[in-house]
Amino acid sequence: MxxxxxxxxxxxxxxxxxxxxxxxxxxxxxxxxxxxxxxxxxxxxxxxxxxxxxxxxxxxxxxxxxxxxxxxxxxxxxxxxxxxxxxxxxxxxxxxxxxxxxxxxxxxxxxxxxxxxxxxxxxxxxxxxxxxxxxxxxxxxxxxxxxxxxxxxxxxxxxxxxxxxxxxxxxxxxxxxxxxxxxxxxxxxxxxxxxxxxxxxxxxxxxxxxxxxxxxxxxxxxxxxxxxxxxxxxxxxxxxxERRRAARAYARLEPLERALDGLLVRRSLRLPRPRLASPATLLMWRRTSIHNAFGHLDAYCDRDLYDRTRADALAATGDAELAGATAWAAVLTDALRHEAAPGAASAPAAATGRPPLPSPDPAALARIADVLSGAVRVPAAPALPSGRATAGTT
The missing domain is CATH 1.20.1070 (Rhopdopsin 7-helix transmembrane proteins)
Incomplete structure (x- = not known):
């Protein structure tokens, strides 16, 4: 022994x-x-x-x-x-x-x-x-x-x-x-x-x-x-x-990727999921898929809707980061509806002549996911601007 x-x-x-x-x-x-x-x-x-x-x-x-x-x-x-x-x-x-x-x-x-x-x-x-x-x-x-x-x-x-x-x-x-x-x-x-x-x-x-x-x-x-x-x-x-942080960030982004899932599948924007990958690799894969979706939706993002929603949320909460995430969630939901609408050939935001919204950074993506999942309490989104019809309206 x-x-x-x-x-x-x-x-x-x-x-x-x-x-x-x-x-x-x-x-x-x-x-x-x-x-x-x-x-x-x-x-x-x-x-x-x-x-x-x-x-x-x-x-x-x-x-x-x-x-x-x-x-x-x-x-x-x-x-x-x-x-x-x-x-x-x-x-x-x-x-x-x-x-x-x-x-x-x-x-x-x-x-x-x-x-x-x-x-x-x-x-x-x-x-x-x-x-x-x-x-x-x-x-x-x-x-x-x-x-x-x-x-x-x-x-x-x-x-x-x-x-x-x-x-x-x-x-x-x-x-x-x-x-x-x-x-x-x-x-x-x-x-x-x-x-x-x-x-x-x-x-x-x-x-x-x-x-x-x-x-x-x-x-x-x-x-x-x-x-x-x-x-x-x-x-x-x-x-x-570091592995725990990456795993938490990966899980936190899941509601945002789920909201974009239809677009990612329909437009083949999602890369193949890596097998036996580390949490950091999986996090990069999920962020890449989300950024691909944002890039495709650029022309459908309504800058006026973003500005109004952000201003209302900022007035209600006093939190600039939360207000930005709330505005992005509203714009994203609106853009997905218009992109998926039958016969949506034109890009509504392109006609405004205003520069497109800059893509959110990784921290902003996590906050947008929180808003979409209901993990944070946010003010109600304002009504859509006149002249923009959502999918299913006439």
């Missing part, structure tokens, strides 16, 4: 790395992106190296019993350093680079300490899952274990506090991402804390190795999942918000 947790956690983290990799290639000099990718990559490496099958393979191929342990600890230490550098760049300030270098140097010293302690100690018996507690009283090996656990606990604690503190100052996807990252780092603290408890129990003669072999991997696995989601949420949130 531990191996499955390790490999699934590694896969989740490296999936997040794969999502971020294109951004890193485009902006390879961005220290913030480099830190994010280092956190995801090194965290995944920690889980990969810590899986019992990987431990056995590394020890067997190297010929050194338990060599996988210091390699895993070095990967964990590198992850700690990357986490601190990420936090530093999040905080910002005039001394970002200097502080990042200090954290990097501090954890480089930890790496040297891990390597030296392993070289000086003796660990002849291979332990794939409980090395921490098995060698907790062995000179130098015990110091190596405590060194990496304290370094890890320090890093995840600082990351947790920083992420949760910053989350109180922001909103939206970034806040959600910070909360998830803080929760994931807190789970990571649970990993090193339970390991330290098990090691401390070993010093006092108790065997609490189950903490290190069951609770710690579960905490680390959950933490990895939360961390990768926390990193990806701020990236995905703007895209999801």
């Amino acid at each position: 531990n191996s499955l947790i390790n490999y699934l956690s590694c896969g989740a983290l490296w999936l997040g790395l794969a999502v971020k990799a294109p951004d890193l290639l485009r902006h390879r000099h961005d220290p913030y992106l480099r830190a994010i990718c280092a956190v995801l990559g090194l965290a995944g490496l920690c889980f990969l190296l810590g899986a019992p099958p990987t431990v056995g393979a590394v020890n067997r191929l190297s010929g050194v019993p338990n060599l996988a342990a210091p390699l895993t600890y070095v990967a964990i230490t590198g992850y700690c350093a990357a986490s601190q550098v990420l936090v530093v760049h999040w905080r910002g300030g005039p001394r970002v680079h200097r502080t990042a270098r200090r954290w990097t140097l501090a954890y480089a010293v930890v790496v040297v300490g891990i390597a030296a302690a392993f070289a000086l100690g003796e660990a002849p018996v291979e332990r794939r899952t409980d090395l921490d507690t098995y060698y907790a009283t062995t000179p130098f090996i015990a110091q190596m274990i405590v060194l990496y656990l304290v370094a890890h606990l320090t890093a995840v604690t600082v990351t947790t506090v920083s992420a949760l503190r910053w989350a109180r100052e922001v909103r939206g996807g970034l806040r959600a991402g910070l909360l998830l990252l803080g929760a994931g780092s807190l789970c990571g603290a649970g990993y090193s804390a339970t390991k330290l408890v098990a090691v401390s129990a070993r010093w006092s003669g108790h065997d609490w190795s189950a903490l290190g072999t069951t609770v710690s991997p579960a905490a680390a696995g959950l933490g990895a999942l939360l961390v990768v989601v926390g990193v990806l949420v701020p990236l995905a949130a703007p895209r999801l918000a």
Whole structure:
């Protein structure tokens, strides 16, 4: 089960790395992106190296019993350093680079300490899952274990506090991402804390190795999942918000397209509907169909009717945008009647000599759709001007 947790956690983290990799290639000099990718990559490496099958393979191929342990600890230490550098760049300030270098140097010293302690100690018996507690009283090996656990606990604690503190100052996807990252780092603290408890129990003669072999991997696995989601949420949130906006705008225009449907079908003005398209593509398709219909109705739009209806609606509501939408709805209804009337060969608006009405912009289209759907309360449209007969009148 531990191996499955390790490999699934590694896969989740490296999936997040794969999502971020294109951004890193485009902006390879961005220290913030480099830190994010280092956190995801090194965290995944920690889980990969810590899986019992990987431990056995590394020890067997190297010929050194338990060599996988210091390699895993070095990967964990590198992850700690990357986490601190990420936090530093999040905080910002005039001394970002200097502080990042200090954290990097501090954890480089930890790496040297891990390597030296392993070289000086003796660990002849291979332990794939409980090395921490098995060698907790062995000179130098015990110091190596405590060194990496304290370094890890320090890093995840600082990351947790920083992420949760910053989350109180922001909103939206970034806040959600910070909360998830803080929760994931807190789970990571649970990993090193339970390991330290098990090691401390070993010093006092108790065997609490189950903490290190069951609770710690579960905490680390959950933490990895939360961390990768926390990193990806701020990236995905703007895209999801844009999709929601496009979907709402698409649905909002439906009453206007429905009013124009007869004309669109009769004159073959509607393009084929795209299949498996994004909301943004569907919105563009619907707007294109509507603009095609408006272009065909230009000659049938009565400018005088527009001006009078807009003036009446503006006097009644005091809202210029609503008045314009109300006027367009009246003109559009009138134009559709005349265009569809039998024998409507002439273009009534063309005889007035006035310039045609300019096509409404996307925001105006949405307001016209609201008027046509009855979603907004508008004053009654005025009577048609004298001299214009609607379809069906004589």
